[in-house]
Amino acid sequence: xxxxxxxxxxxxxxxxxxxxxxxxxxxxxxxxxxxxxxxxxxxxxxxxxxxxxxxxxxxxxxxxxxxxxxxxxxxxxxxxxxxxxxxxxxxxxxxxxxxxxxxxxxxxxxxxxxxxxxxxxxxxxxxxxxxxxxxxxxxxxxxxxxxxxxxxxxxxxxxxxxxxxxxxxxxxxxxxxxxx
Numbered sequence: 001x002x003x004x005x006x007x008x009x010x011x012x013x014x015x016x017x018x019x020x021x022x023x024x025x026x027x028x029x030x031x032x033x034x035x036x037x038x039x040x041x042x043x044x045x046x047x048x049x050x051x052x053x054x055x056x057x058x059x060x061x062x063x064x065x066x067x068x069x070x071x072x073x074x075x076x077x078x079x080x081x082x083x084x085x086x087x088x089x090x091x092x093x094x095x096x097x098x099x100x101x102x103x104x105x106x107x108x109x110x111x112x113x114x115x116x117x118x119x120x121x122x123x124x125x126x127x128x129x130x131x132x133x134x135x136x137x138x139x140x141x142x143x144x145x146x147x148x149x150x151x152x153x154x155x156x157x158x159x160x161x162x163x164x165x166x167x168x169x170x171x172x173x174x175x176x177x178x179x180x
Contacts, residue, residue: 042070043085049092050085051099060102065125094121098130107133115141 042058044051058066068076069086079087088095094117097109101122107130109118115138122130159167 043083044088044095045081045083045085046088046090046095047092049095050083051092051095053099053103057099057102061127061129064127066102066127090121090124091117094118098122098125098127101127101130101133107137109137 040054040056042053042055044053055070058064058070061067065076069078081087094113097107097113097118098121101107107118109115115134119131119134119138122134157167
C-alpha cells in the first residue's frame, strides 16, 4: 500500500484554460495528506507532473540535490506551486526511474527510455551511486553492440610455387594461408 501511495501522483491535471501540462495533480491538493505526520511526505512538481514521496526516500543520498531540498538548504532557491510542491524544471519522464532508484536501490528503466536521459537526470540531481550504475549499464549496452560476429573472407589463389612469395608479400597483414 505504501508504494501505491507514493506513486499515485504522476498524472497532472491541465491548468485552467487547458494550456499544456501542469497544475495540481488529480489527487493531490494543498490539503494535508491522510495518515502523514508533519513533514513526512513531500510533493515534487517535476516539469508539470506531480510526484509524491517520503522525505526519507529523498534523503537517501546526502550529497544530492533532493537531500538539500528536504533540508531546506538556504543556498537552494526553490519555488513551490499552489499545492506546496517543489517546482523542478526537469523532464518528468526520466525522473521516475531516479525516484524509484531512491525508493528501492534498483535501477529499472523501461525499454522505451534512453539510458542517457536517466544519466542526465542522475547527474542533475547528483546521485553518485546512480550515475555509476547508469554509466555501467550504458558501457555494457555499447560493448554488446560493438561485439559484432567476425566475418571471414576467403581468397582463393592459384599460382606457381615460384610466384607464391611475391604474392604473399603484397597482401596486407592479418591474412592466414592454407594450402588446399
